[in-house]
Structures are given as C-alpha cells and as structure tokens.
Amino acid sequence: GEDVEQSLFLSVREGDSSVINCTYTDSSSTYLYWYKQEPGAGLQLLTYIFSNMDMKQDQRLTVLLNKKDKHLSLRIADTQTGDSAIYFCAESGYQKVTFGTGTKLQVIP
Amino acid sequence: NAGVMQNPRHLVRRRGQEARLRCSPMKGHSHVYWYRQLPEEGLKFMVYLQKENIIDESGMPKERFSAEFPKEGPSILRIQQVVRGDSAAYFCASSPELSGTLGNTIYFGEGSWLTVV
Numbered sequence: 001g002e003d004v005e006q007s008l009f010l011s012v013r014e015g016d017s018s019v020i021n022c023t024y025t026d027s028s029s030t031y032l033y034w035y036k037q038e039p040g041a042g043l044q045l046l047t048y049i050f051s052n053m054d055m056k057q058d059q060r061l062t063v064l065l066n067k068k069d070k071h072l073s074l075r076i077a078d079t080q081t082g083d084s085a086i087y088f089c090a091e092s093g094y095q096k097v098t099f100g101t102g103t104k105l106q107v108i109p
Numbered sequence: 110n111a112g113v114m115q116n117p118r119h120l121v122r123r124r125g126q127e128a129r130l131r132c133s134p135m136k137g138h139s140h141v142y143w144y145r146q147l148p149e150e151g152l153k154f155m156v157y158l159q160k161e162n163i164i165d166e167s168g169m170p171k172e173r174f175s176a177e178f179p180k181e182g183p184s185i186l187r188i189q190q191v192v193r194g195d196s197a198a199y200f201c202a203s204s205p206e207l208s209g210t211l212g213n214t215i216y217f218g219e220g221s222w223l224t225v226v
Contacts, residue, residue: 006151035217042200042219043152088151096142096165097202097215101151 004100006089011106018076020103022089025070029091032065034074037086037102046074046087081107113138113203113218114183121224128188128195130221134203141184142215143176146198158184191225198222 003025012018024032030051035043049056049063049072056063062075076083086102114133122128134141143155145168154168158178169176173191178184188195199222204215 040222043202043217045216092215096154096157098154099144099152 004089004091004098006087006100006103008101009104009106011108012079013108014079014081016079018074018079018083018105018107020074020076020087020089020105022072022074022100023070024072024089024091024098024100026091026098027070031092032063032072033088033090033092033097034061034063034072035088035090035099037088039085043088076105079105079107081109083107113201113216115199115201115218115221117221118219119222119224121226122191123226124192125190128191128223128225130186130188130199130201130223131183132186132201132203132218133183134201135216138203138205138216140204141178142202142204143184143186144200144202146200146220148197152200155186188223191223193225196223196225 006022031048033048034046036046037043047058047061047063049065054065060077064073072089084105084107086104088102089100090097113135116131120128139160141158144152145155146152156169156176157165160178161180173189175187198220200220201218202215
C-alpha cells in the first residue's frame, strides 16, 4: 500500500531557511501536497505540486519533487516564528489522500 | 461559503459510552473522508464516503466504528463502547470529486477532539 515518511522534528533559527523532506512509495501518485497544522487546529493546505512537475514556487515556499527517487521537499525561506507548526506531506492516488506522520518545525527566535 | 464544519469540537466520553462525530461538507461537495490523528502521530485514513455509499473503509477498525453519509444531513462517524485508545482528533475532509483528479480540492474541517476517560 501507499506509505509516506517524514522526519519527526526540525529546529531552525528565525530568518534561516527550513527544509522539510518527505519520501513516498506510490509511483502512481498524481498530486503531492504540503499541509500545515497549528496546535489545536485543522489542516491548512499550503501548496501542492502535480507529479509531472519538478518545482513549484509560491512566495516563501518552494516545493521540489524528484519523481525518480519519490522524494518531495518543502523549503520555507526566511522562516518566522509564525511558521512553527506541524507540516504534513501527502500524496493522492486513487480515491484517497495518504499523509505522512508530520514534521514538527520549531522556530527559535 | 462555509468550510467543512465538524461538531462537536471537543467531546468527552466515559469508557463504554458511544461517541458520534458529525461532519457537514462544503457546499457542493459530495465526497467525505474521515481521518484519525492519534497523539503525536500523523493522520491515518479511515473511510471515504459519497452520498449514501461507502467507497473505501480500509482504514476503519473492524469493530465498534461505523460511518455514514446519508442523502440528507451530515456525515456521521460513530464509535460504540469507546475505550481510552480511541482518544484522538478526528478530521473530516470533503471534495467535489475524486481527490486524485483535481488535487487541491480537498478541504479539511477543524477536527473533533475525543477524550475517553
């Protein structure tokens, strides 16, 4: 079945770049997503990339996709304290979206 | 256009009681998904429903859990005879079509936090 893996924790200093990595197993994935979850809240879709793209940039966010290695990354430029949250990588195959375990990003002022 | 509405946001149940979680999808959405997030864990797919049909329930525990999405009214996730291990956040999501076809059109509710004491 589908599997999505992420590292559990990342700590960065305010103003630095953050890079959150994700690997997935489903080669038939059509879309890959990054969601943000703040404490006690639901999931907010940050960005997504179609599987035939290798990069997408949206303001401070850059998504890189290496389809051959099934590796997805999210880069947050100029990380702010408000970026502290859990970031979920997800992939959509047929009929459902499969999520990773989430990476908790801690931003140190 | 209201988003995905879940209620209650917080629910406390004693062991052995029943928990009912409700989800109203976004207007125009006919597909509903339920996910469970255990403490310090990621989101696990539970069930995918369309109106009056269960499409994929491969993530649902075999006993005590059921879900429905009637023709009228919200989707309901029902947990009978709750145990402490059921304590989690339950998220509902909706989309107008198959999530894999239009990608970014899956929207999440704010979640229902179940605590079993």
